[in-house]
Every structure is written in structure tokens, then in C-alpha cells.
Amino acid sequence: MIRVLRNSTYRNLFSAQVLALLGTGLLTVALGLLAFDLAGGAAGAVLGTALTIKMVAYVGVAPLMAALVDRLPKKVVLVGADLIRLAIALSLPWVSETWQIYVLVFVLQSASATFTPAFQSLIPSVLPDTRDYTRALSLARLAYDLEALVSPIIAAALLTVVTYNNLFLGTALGFASSAVLVLITTLPHLERDTSPGTFWQRLPIGLKVFARTPTLRFVMCTNLVVGAGTAIVLVNSVVYVQATFHYDASALALTLSAYGAGSLLTALTIPWLVERFGVIPTMITGAFIIAAGLAAAMGVSGFFVSPSVDWPLLLAVWGVLGIGTSLINTPSSRLLADASTPTNRNLVYTAQFALSHACFLITYPIAGWVGSVSLFGAATALFLIAAIACGGVVVTAATTRPRPTVRPIRTT
DSSP states (O other): OOGGSSHHHHHHHHHHHHHHHHHHHHHHHHHHHHHHHHHHGGHHHHHHHHHHHHHHHIIIHHHHHHHHHHSHHHHHHHHHHHHHHHHHHGGGOOOOOOHHHHHHHHHHHHHHHHHHHHHHHHHHSSSSSSSHHHHHHHHHHHHHHHHHHHHHHHHHHHTTSOOOHHHHHHHHHHHHHHHHHHHHSOOOOOOOOOOOHHHHHHHTTHHHHHHHHHHHHHHHHHHHHHHHHHHHHHHHHHIIIISOOOOOHHHHHHHHHHHHHHHHHHHHHHHHHHHHHHHHHHHHHHHHHHHHHHHHHHHHHOOOOOOOHHHHHHHHHHHHHHHHHHHHHHHHHHHHHHOOOOHHHHHHHHHHHHHHHHHHHHHHHHIIIHHHHHHHHHHHHHHHHHHHHHHHHHHHHHHHOOOOOSSOOOOO
8 A cells, every 4th residue: 555655746746735734733623622611602503614614614615616717726725725715724823703714714624725726636647557446545545544643642642831822823834735745746747628618618517427327426425324324423422422321522432443443454454355356346335334334333322231341342332333434435536546547537526526515514513413313213223324325336336237357548
């Protein structure tokens, strides 16, 4: 897996991604402390609103920005998005009202919604061999999972010597480093779309490719499965651990880390699994593992015995959900690269970015609202969503012609 880092272009881009992720992790911690500083006990409502704004930017703004910048050079788009995020990070320490948080978060997340799909769509051209591309996807998954584990530790260490406002400087440094690395990297020459077309004609291209491509309809079904599994973990972990089991915040951190550990360890095996079994069978397996994990979550919440018995079971279930999530998310970009061309790839990746986050807008409220009444009900509702989506996974996979496991991705 590490051998792809011998490619200097990919090495610089991967380093840029890691540094930006670390900056984002520090931002998450600092933003929570800023919200508490401004709103006190209402900080949860402030962060909930900020997260909602983030999803709105991801779902609504990402396609608009992709269509707007689609014909600009990739380097201009990536560096420009990083500079906007840098400026917002430097502005956050001066915030004095909660509404200012909302405005700045919207701008920052809009820039992230521009950067991430553009970055992801560039990698297939940097690593045209599908085996190398799969290894790069596994490295990216590892980077995301490690960031979730490492960033809070770094933030905690920094907070012992500096105030939380200084964490925003760390965020700014991460975005600045990312911009510099992209700027000094020689990116591959990409075929530009020179056909006549207005902004409004480019806007729906990604969705049209999804609608007419069986493998991408398959990806859409798996997005819903991932949304169900992720929602129960991110929304209801705190309720399970602290309200049901009456454990402390350290137990909550360990519970969430079980999910990350399952995802991280699985990412290491993805190149071998994909080469041995193929992308679609690997993703189908992940979908059914998530459904099984949600069924197990129903058992944990519906048949409570004692914290000493149920909490270890919950850790195991969260690890299973992490495994299923990684089996779907890590190789899915192979299908995006295969179904797109250099001229529409950014729009296709952006469509996936928006559609996958739109699934969270369905599953998060179910986990939160139904879970506020009954954890058993929340797990049941999400299991039903996953089961329905698994049906879609099977149907679309059955009607999709298999593709070779390894073949070059067209770059011209």
C-alpha cells in the first residue's frame, strides 16, 4: 500500500490531505469550546445548527460550486478553496455572536465542499492503474480514521499549554500547508471540457451520469446503508453510554474509537479484498455487515442485561459497523472513476459527495428523533432503512455487468 507514495505527485497531494484533515480535527474541538464560551448550556443547539449548516453546504452548495469551477484549472480550485478555509479559520477567534459562527461555518464548509470532490476526482489521473488507485483509497480511509483518533489527542495536548483560540491557528496552519503543497506540485494534464455549455447545463451532469449508470445506482443504494450505520453510531453512542449504561466521557471516547478501529483495520485489507473478489462483491458484503450490525444494536438496546455485559457487546457491534462502512466507502470511488471521464469526473464525484451526505439528512433525524423516544426504535428504524437499501444493492448488482478487477483508468 505504501508503494504509491513513491509517486511524488500523489505523495504531495496525500500530505496535503493529511495536514488539512488534522487542521479540520483541531477546528472541530475548538468550535465546540467556542460554542460553549458563547452559549453556555445551549452550546449543543449551536453545534447542532452548525452541523446542519455543514450538511446543507455539502448537499446544496457542492453541486453549484462544482458546476461553477468545473472549467478552471484544478490547481486554482484546490488552492483557492484552501485559502478561503485559511481565512475563515483566522476569523473564528474574533467571533463574538453565535450567528457569526453560522455564517463562517457555511462559508468554510462550502469551500470544503468544493475542495474535497475536486481533490478526489484528481487522484485517478495521478494513479491511472486501478491497483494503485485502490491502494490510494485505502490510504485515504486510513487518514480519515487516524485523524478522528489523533486530532482530539493533539488538541488535548495543546490545550494544556494554550487557550482554545490558538487551536484555530493550528487549523489555519493545516490549510496553509495544504495550499503550499498543492501549489508546488506538478499536476497531470487533464482534458478540459471545451464544448459549449452554460452553468445550468453543467449543473445536472453528475446526477444524470448517476441516473443512467447501473454501478452508480448501486453506489447510491450503498450510501443509504452507510448512512444508517453511521447515524446510530454518531447520534446515539452518547445515549447508550451515558444515559443507558451511566458511564463517563472516557467510555464514550472508547466506544467511538471501536467504530474507528473497525474501519481502520479493514481499510488495510481493502486492496487485497478488491483484487481477490472485486469491488462490487466487497461492497455488497459491507452492506450486509452493516445490516447485521444494526440488527445486533436492536438486541443490545432491546434486551438490556447490565452495563458490564452490554457495553462490551456494544463495542463489538460498533466495530462491526466500522468494518462494514470501510468495506463500502473505501472501494466505492473505483466505481466513480470507472463510470466517469476526465471531462465530467469532478461533476460525478461532486454528485456522489452531495448524494451521500443527503442520506445523512434522512438517517440522522431518524436516529435522533426516534432515538429520543426509544433506542430500540431508533435501531429498528435504521435497520429497516438498511434492509431496504440492501434490497436495492442486490437488485442493482444483479443487473450490473461485472467489470474486470484490474484495468487502467482512461486519462485522455
